[in-house]
Amino acid sequence: MSERDDDAAPAATGPTAAACEPREDGALAGRGATTLALAGPRLLAHASGGGVRDVFVWGGGRIGGVRLQRPAPRDAQAVVEPGRLSFTWPGGAASVTALQELPAIELRLRGADLALAPHDVRMRPDGLTDGPGPRRRRDEAGWRVDAPWATLRLWAPGSVWSDGALRLPAGDARAWIVAGQDPDEVDPVLATLRDDPDAPGRRHDAWIAELRDRFEVDDPLLRSLFVHGVANAQMARKELAGGAFAGYAAGHAYALPARSYYRDAYWTLQALLPLEPQRAADQLRLLAPGIEPDGTAPSAVVRTSPAGMRAWRARRASDPSLAHDHPSDDAWWPDHVDAPSLFVLLARDAVAWTGRPELLDDDVAGATLRDRIGWIADGIVRGSDARGLPVKPRHDRDWADNVFRSGAVTYDVGLAYGALRAAAEAWTGVRPERAQGWREASERMREAATSVLWDDARGHYREFVEPGGREPGTLAIDTLTALRFGLADEGQARDTLAAIRARLETRHDASQPFGDWGVSCLRPGYPSWVRRRGKARFPYRYHDGGDWPYWDGVYAEQRLLRGMEGWRYPLTRWWEVGLAHGRTTPTEHQSPPWPAGSPATGWSSMPAAAVLSGGYGLRPNRRPIRPPWGDSVLRNVLVDGRRTTLVTRGHALEVHRHDEP
Numbered sequence: 001m002s003e004r005d006d007d008a009a010p011a012a013t014g015p016t017a018a019a020c021e022p023r024e025d026g027a028l029a030g031r032g033a034t035t036l037a038l039a040g041p042r043l044l045a046h047a048s049g050g051g052v053r054d055v056f057v058w059g060g061g062r063i064g065g066v067r068l069q070r071p072a073p074r075d076a077q078a079v080v081e082p083g084r085l086s087f088t089w090p091g092g093a094a095s096v097t098a099l100q101e102l103p104a105i106e107l108r109l110r111g112a113d114l115a116l117a118p119h120d121v122r123m124r125p126d127g128l129t130d131g132p133g134p135r136r137r138r139d140e141a142g143w144r145v146d147a148p149w150a151t152l153r154l155w156a157p158g159s160v161w162s163d164g165a166l167r168l169p170a171g172d173a174r175a176w177i178v179a180g181q182d183p184d185e186v187d188p189v190l191a192t193l194r195d196d197p198d199a200p201g202r203r204h205d206a207w208i209a210e211l212r213d214r215f216e217v218d219d220p221l222l223r224s225l226f227v228h229g230v231a232n233a234q235m236a237r238k239e240l241a242g243g244a245f246a247g248y249a250a251g252h253a254y255a256l257p258a259r260s261y262y263r264d265a266y267w268t269l270q271a272l273l274p275l276e277p278q279r280a281a282d283q284l285r286l287l288a289p290g291i292e293p294d295g296t297a298p299s300a301v302v303r304t305s306p307a308g309m310r311a312w313r314a315r316r317a318s319d320p321s322l323a324h325d326h327p328s329d330d331a332w333w334p335d336h337v338d339a340p341s342l343f344v345l346l347a348r349d350a351v352a353w354t355g356r357p358e359l360l361d362d363d364v365a366g367a368t369l370r371d372r373i374g375w376i377a378d379g380i381v382r383g384s385d386a387r388g389l390p391v392k393p394r395h396d397r398d399w400a401d402n403v404f405r406s407g408a409v410t411y412d413v414g415l416a417y418g419a420l421r422a423a424a425e426a427w428t429g430v431r432p433e434r435a436q437g438w439r440e441a442s443e444r445m446r447e448a449a450t451s452v453l454w455d456d457a458r459g460h461y462r463e464f465v466e467p468g469g470r471e472p473g474t475l476a477i478d479t480l481t482a483l484r485f486g487l488a489d490e491g492q493a494r495d496t497l498a499a500i501r502a503r504l505e506t507r508h509d510a511s512q513p514f515g516d517w518g519v520s521c522l523r524p525g526y527p528s529w530v531r532r533r534g535k536a537r538f539p540y541r542y543h544d545g546g547d548w549p550y551w552d553g554v555y556a557e558q559r560l561l562r563g564m565e566g567w568r569y570p571l572t573r574w575w576e577v578g579l580a581h582g583r584t585t586p587t588e589h590q591s592p593p594w595p596a597g598s599p600a601t602g603w604s605s606m607p608a609a610a611v612l613s614g615g616y617g618l619r620p621n622r623r624p625i626r627p628p629w630g631d632s633v634l635r636n637v638l639v640d641g642r643r644t645t646l647v648t649r650g651h652a653l654e655v656h657r658h659d660e661p
Contacts, residue, residue: 018582022220026227034078036085037599042103059305063150082231114168149307181241217632229608236602253598259300262339268602270609277353288364295379297339298331341415348422352620377423388444402536411478418485460499514592518547553606560614
């Protein structure tokens with residue numbers, strides 16, 4: 001049986017009216033009910049055939065939107081491209097584009113009786129009670145909304161006001177939503193648009209073309225996953241007013257306070273390392289001040305506007321439990337167990353992909369990156385038990401942040417092992433004896449993990465083992481850190497992948513009632529003695545069995561790297577199911593009985609990263625491998641630090657350096 005036949009899956013059950021299908025060029029085709037979560041460096045919003053709502057300025061808050069008085073009809077043809085939603089119907093057309101180089105959203109409309117009306121927005125950012133609320137007034141060819149946390153302008157050249165709406169000129173019309181921290185940010189953007197209104201759209205077109213052309217393959221589902229995955233990772237990059245880098249964001253649902261996570265950023269950047277590795281170095285510098293001398297780090301660093309900081313402080317002042325959980329202005333959750341290790345692993349990746357070991361000597365807030373790596377490695381050793389295993393306190397501060405796991409947690413141990421090995425690499429040429437100590441600690445950790453966490457009878461790692469020896473009997477997809485970061489030997493790795501295929505792929509799991517919907521992150525569900533909160537209290541939801549695309553990407557990557565069958569299902573099934581339910585961006589998590597998680601989630605670009613790292617084997621200083629999907633072209637990626645195009649024809653992989661004739 002061929003790989004493709006083996007991985008064939010039935011169509012997702014219960015498609016919605018907003019269902020989309022992948023096109024050959026990487027775009028998505030839908031109907032009038034299609035929606036799109038928009039994202040850019042400064043703005044978030046939601047677009048539909050009825051207009052643009054919930055325009056959100058990064059670091060500030062929601063400020064307004066635009067409603068089409070004549071929405072796109074339900075039977076309109078819709079197309080989703082990165083950052084753009086378009087509709088066509090007999091006699092009309094509409095498109096919405098979140099421009100990537102300006103804090104602006106462009107609307108293009110064609111047809112008779114075109115009119116735009118404002119969306120009323122009266123909500124303030126949580127906790128912000130000082131100052132007036134949003135105030136809307138008419139302005140030159142449009143209107144403006146001013147609030148203490150943001151400013152919005154709607155500019156529609158040639159329009160006139162009539163009956164409370166903005167009437168656009170007949171034929172082709174354009175309008176721009178421009179939003180920012182205040183008029184000082186917004187007014188220069190409007191001046192730029194007046195000078196050359198076509199230039200930003202042309203640059204967006206070029207960006208879409210680059211994304212589409214980077215990966216060519218005769219597989220619309222796979223190509224669309226890659227195009228929208230890489231776009232999602234790039235759009236996760238955020239800025240504050242004036243262009244100050246604010247880090248990689250988690251997703252639409254993680255914007256107040258504006259923050260950038262160690263964990264989410266690590267996985268988001270995996271898709272960008274072979275394309276733009278300098279972005280990882282920028283993120284490292286942003287995260288570095290959160291690393292404490294004792295080697296601890298928060299879940300995320302808060303980087304917000306003055307108004308956003310006022311709101312954040314006010315929220316904590318009014319909610320003692322929130323203040324207890326988040327005591328610092330600059331940090332989201334203190335002492336997150338996985339964050340320090342992920343910082344070290346990102347530093348290793350940044351050095352390897354940029355080819356700049358001197359990056360580690362950059363001084364950030366009074367200490368070098370190398371110093372902070374040393375703090376983390378020492379902290380891992382101090383926090384380990386007599387056997388050499390890191391001990392997690394009984395709290396919910398790692399990626400499974402609704403589950404109170406304690407003791408030896410395979411997910412955290414896998415990360416810690418990789419971090420110690422990476423720290424040793426970083427310090428070998430500076431303090432070899434210190435580096436050797438971390439290597440020896442990592443070997444003790446590996447031996448103890450095999451003794452305590454590996455379950456030979458079940459053929460996979462235990463999710464966690466409490467200090468008293470109790471363990472939940474679950475298979476968790478997050479144990480893949482043991483494979484990705486070298487804790488597992490090859491036999492353990494292959495056994496784990498076989499167990500995940502048999503028990504977590506829902507197509508093979510007859511014990512769950514929802515059919516074939518992707519890869520569950522956990523089976524069986526947690527026993528009653530495992531304390532959970534929030535969404536993880538419900539079976540098949542969130543950490544208690546939902547499908548997480550970023551883990552699907554890690555799982556597919558590990559199968560691809562080993563040349564194993566069964567890679568296509570985890571790589572694409574979540575995307576196929578999401579499209580059948582109208583999810584036009586990578587979501588945080590999803591499962592049949594529950595609402596999906598945040599749209600446009602940066603770390604859910606990991607399946608696109610798996611195409612690069614698993615399918616093509618892209619690693620620093622390693623030769624690429626032939627992918628299993630057959631004839632294809634991958635353009636403008638880094639191989640040995642040089643821009644390269646990879647062409648697969650038949651059984652051959654051709655490597656074309658851009659600097660060679």
